[in-house]
Amino acid sequence: MELKATNISFKYPSAKKYQLKDVNLELDNKKIIGLIGDSGSGKSTLCKILSGYVDKYEGSVTLDGQPLPKKGFKPVQLIYQHPEKVMNPKWKMKQVLEESWEVPDDILSEFGIQKSWLTRFPQELSGGELQRFSVLRSLNPKTKFIIADEMTTMLDAITQVQILDSVLKIVKERNMGFLLVSHDMDLINTICDDKIYLKDINGA
Numbered sequence: 001m002e003l004k005a006t007n008i009s010f011k012y013p014s015a016k017k018y019q020l021k022d023v024n025l026e027l028d029n030k031k032i033i034g035l036i037g038d039s040g041s042g043k044s045t046l047c048k049i050l051s052g053y054v055d056k057y058e059g060s061v062t063l064d065g066q067p068l069p070k071k072g073f074k075p076v077q078l079i080y081q082h083p084e085k086v087m088n089p090k091w092k093m094k095q096v097l098e099e100s101w102e103v104p105d106d107i108l109s110e111f112g113i114q115k116s117w118l119t120r121f122p123q124e125l126s127g128g129e130l131q132r133f134s135v136l137r138s139l140n141p142k143t144k145f146i147i148a149d150e151m152t153t154m155l156d157a158i159t160q161v162q163i164l165d166s167v168l169k170i171v172k173e174r175n176m177g178f179l180l181v182s183h184d185m186d187l188i189n190t191i192c193d194d195k196i197y198l199k200d201i202n203g204a
């Protein structure tokens, strides 16, 4: 499983300068990679491009040599740092989850999800509770690669490690690739085999 980005350059329509310029990455499922960089350097922007959420950019992104599909299920799943922004506020959590896949009860409890939460709306859960759902949604059996953008920031340190352990167990079982974006260097050094630094091309 190889996720490859070649000469990615990107400018937000409202911006004067490029946010990303000629970024090249080769990621595979043999190593857990950490993506680090200053705030504002463009990590989240790059994650959105790598997972197929940006239409217009220069360069290419391929998964095992093929372009990412434009429609349908996204094989590169992005766990977004603001789960509340990507969940339909009119759906109960059961529907939010089932839109992606039917999660077995043992996995629900491994991720610390209480059954009573399934009948609540997103706005009736805490940030950390929502993050667990967001993580679980990404673990659809069809997922090939996971990009976790600050995925556990709303959880306390112990829960963060528990959730990451559970995710990484599934990632290994299913031979998925995993890219972790974090400002927490201890976490990156504990979990990742290697790290990539994204330079802020507009920084001082």
Ligand SMILES: Nc1ncnc2c1ncn2[C@@H]1O[C@H](COP(=O)(O)OP(=O)(O)OP(=O)(O)O)[C@@H](O)[C@H]1O
Pocket (backbone or CB within 6 Å): 012, 013, 014, 015, 019, 037, 038, 039, 040, 041, 042, 043, 044, 045, 046
């Ligand atoms: N939709 C947008 N339109 C214009 N500029 C944007 C947009 N989204 C982000 N930006 C800008 O692009 C830059 C990169 O943002 P991005 O979120 O990718 O950085 P980041 O490295 O993930 O930052 P952080 O570590 O703080 O989360 C920032 O200066 C941000 O203000």
